[in-house]
Structures are given as C-alpha cells and as structure tokens.
Amino acid sequence: MLSADDLSALLTTDRKIAFQRFHITGSARIHSDGGFQIRVPQLGQDTGDWWLEGSEICSRWATFRQGRKLCAVVGLAEDGSYRGFNPQTGAYLGEFRFSG
Numbered sequence: 001m002l003s004a005d006d007l008s009a010l011l012t013t014d015r016k017i018a019f020q021r022f023h024i025t026g027s028a029r030i031h032s033d034g035g036f037q038i039r040v041p042q043l044g045q046d047t048g049d050w051w052l053e054g055s056e057i058c059s060r061w062a063t064f065r066q067g068r069k070l071c072a073v074v075g076l077a078e079d080g081s082y083r084g085f086n087p088q089t090g091a092y093l094g095e096f097r098f099s100g
Contacts, residue, residue: 004055021094
C-alpha cells in the first residue's frame with residue numbers, strides 16, 4: 001500500500017484518471033487544490049472534494065453516493081494500475097490509471 005507521502009506526491013499537480021469499479025467505468029480530473037470533476041457514462045457528471053487522512057485518500061461527491069464520504073487505501077499493481085481497498089475491511093473498491 002502507498003504511504004501518505006506516496007499519495008501526496010502523486011497528487012501535487014492536476015491529474016486525469018480513468019477508473020473502473022466492477023462494471024462501472026469513468027474518468028475524472030483531480031485538482032491539486034482538492035477538487036475534482038467526474039464523468040460516469042451510466043450515471044452522468046458530478047463534482048466533489050478529495051483529501052488525505054494519513055495514508056488514506058478520501059472523497060465526497062456532491063450527488064453520487066448521496067454526498068457520503070468514502071476513504072480508501074491504495075496499492076500499485078504490477079500492471080501499473082492503482083487499486084483501492086476499504087481501509088477497515090480490505091474489500092476491493094476498484095482500480096484507476098493516470099491518463100494525463
């Protein structure tokens with residue numbers, strides 16, 4: 001799993017990601033100031049905020065997930081993708097790749 005310093009280093013500049021969570025795919029632009037925009041073809045578009053809590057990355061979307069906070073620990077996979085897991089249960093949350 002990535003450390004707090006690893007996560008912070010990845011997010012010092014605005015980044016674009018492509019993600020997949022089970023059968024749902026989408027893209028997001030993550031801003032270094034803690035904001036983001038997300039597009040999920042099956043659901044539409046949304047905005048939100050992200051922040052770090054130690055070695056966890058947390059987010060809250062304005063509409064998706066009814067505005068509930070979600071945190072994840074993140075690991076780097078051998079194929080270069082990143083995979084997120086629930087920090088309490090270890091349950092798989094999805095994967096993402098930086099695309100720009």
